[in-house]
Amino acid sequence: MVMLQENAINNIVEKRIHEMKLIANKIHYPDCWDTITYPTLEAALLEIIGEFICDNDYHSVKRHKQMLNQYASIGKHDINCSCYFCNPMV
Numbered sequence: 001m002v003m004l005q006e007n008a009i010n011n012i013v014e015k016r017i018h019e020m021k022l023i024a025n026k027i028h029y030p031d032c033w034d035t036i037t038y039p040t041l042e043a044a045l046l047e048i049i050g051e052f053i054c055d056n057d058y059h060s061v062k063r064h065k066q067m068l069n070q071y072a073s074i075g076k077h078d079i080n081c082s083c084y085f086c087n088p089m090v
Contacts, residue, residue, distance in 0.1 A: 030044075
């Protein structure tokens with residue numbers, strides 16, 4: 001019974017390690033990161049999450065549209081805006 005539990009725990013740990021490697025590969029960690037500032041994968045992920053805006057966040061979309069209208073009215077918003085809301089494929 002104890003051996004069975006140890007195998008189950010090892011399987012979970014191996015799966016988590018594999019998942020973390022996939023995530024690190026996706027964000028090019030540590031190769032493209034300042035590892036002094038972001039010494040761990042978790043630190044790098046927290047940096048990314050800090051910039052995250054959910055597509056479904058109505059208030060963020062609403063604020064962005066207000067900003068676009070404001071800048072367009074004074075001629076400062078570029079028609080070729082590369083922000084996510086204007087061009088999600090960038």
